Ligand SMILES: Nc1ncnc2c1ncn2[C@@H]1O[C@H](COP(=O)(O)OP(=O)(O)O)[C@@H](O)[C@H]1O
């Protein structure tokens with residue numbers, strides 16, 4: 001072989017070595033990145049852990065905070081707000097009633113024709129309207145004018161079978177799913193906005209007055225006869241209309257909250273005459289619950305710091321639909337930045353808050369396909385990226401960790417409420433039966449659930465129900481039913497409008 005040949009051979013050998021070295025270095029780097037990604041995930045998973053002993057501490061903390069919130073105003077982060085709903089629907093309600101349910105993502109207008117215990121609900125119609133994001137942070141008047149304009153248009157389309165009695169005003173139940181300091185069954189002042197709303201001028205105002213003023217501007221002759229401080233109270237009322245064993249209602253939607261039936265004589269902060277019924281509905285506003293036993297990670301800290309209401313709604317930010325998607329995004333972003341989870345360039349969409357929504361999380365979590373097709377789709381559509389099968393598997397693990405923590409914490413919250421009302425152990429339940437506070441043998445304490453997260457996330461429901469059984473024990477758990485109670489916040493508000501109608505004495 002001539003000099004040229006030797007030279008070429010040496011160059012070839014050197015090039016081969018260089019390529020081999022590059023490939024080895026790349027493989028070493030990939031291996032190092034992968035173990036870093038696993039370490040980040042395992043650290044996050046450990047930080048989210050909800051072992052039974054920790055959940056029991058959360059249960060007890062919930063009970064302590066409930067007592068503190070009932071003892072005096074401001075006694076706890078849990079507001080334990082009076083709802084002035086001392087009479088829940090009985091099924092005897094009659095006539096045409098409207099409901100307006102303002103939630104975190106959309107609002108619903110609804111009409112229902114009631115016909116007493118015989119006819120029950122003859123007919124109902126409703127429409128759902130998405131709330132333009134700009135109106136959530138616009139002016140007070142713009143928000144209420146938008147709502148009343150939709151309501152007025154819905155009324156013009158009253159169909160067959162819906163007939164207000166001659167000479168009577170149409171009456172409305174107003175479900176307002178934000179913390180309100182209720183001052184009577186048909187008045188209450190907004191304490192603060194939550195979720196995506198932040199209209200400063202509304203805070204402190206009576207939201208019924210604001211709605212009635214907008215009705216005046218639109219010449220809409222209608223009366224709000226019941227302010228339903230939020231969808232949990234509406235859901236409880238809707239549930240109780242069909243089943244007298246409904247004692248608790250929980251919403252898992254954009255936000256989260258719970259309410260329950262409390263004995264009026266167990267509310268030290270109650271001022272004035274106790275209700276004849278001897279009980280009332282407490283709107284817990286449990287989203288603001290906080291305990292050092294809650295498993296919180298640095299990802300949760302940064303989500304809170306970046307939110308519209310830092311330091312507030314700590315429990316809600318761990319469990320509700322608005323936030324689960326963004327928790328998953330934040331941990332994936334950390335793995336992408338520190339361990340090149342999606343390659344050396346971090347996909348730009350991973351930096352966008354709330355771009356990953358909880359419906360996307362439940363879709364990936366539900367993916368049972370061998371090659372995780374749904375995960376591939378979500379990564380492509382939301383983050384404009386792709387990933388190997390092993391990366392897609394860890395994405396599903398992250399979804400499972402975030403949803404599992406949320407569901408188990410909700411179960412602990414529910415068991416805390418059951419403990420507060422003495423429905424958490426067989427002994428307590430038997431005592432309740434003895435005192436005839438609980439309907440006959442075989443009847444259960446019912447927890448009415450609603451909200452898009454609970455309704456549309458089967459694995460979340462399974463985690464929640466299984467954890468409740470773990471905490472209560474099998475025997476006591478058989479005395480409790482956790483049931484989906486659809487759209488109670490709409491029907492419930494209409495039923496409460498009926499049970500507080502200005503004509504009810506007629
Ligand atoms: N398929 C789904 N999987 C998981 N969560 C869902 C799904 N669909 C909706 N959600 C959650 O439910 C929330 C809407 O809840 P909903 O009760 O319908 O409205 P609102 O919160 O306005 O009362 C959404 O913000 C979302 O977080």
Ligand SMILES: O=P(O)(O)OC[C@H]1O[C@@H](O)[C@H](O)[C@@H](O)[C@@H]1O
Pocket residue numbers: 102103104105176177178179194195229230231232251252253254255256257285287316451
């Ligand atoms: O049904 P939504 O809109 O998710 O609301 C649930 C809860 O969201 C919380 O943020 C509000 O403070 C509660 O009042 C409300 O009940």
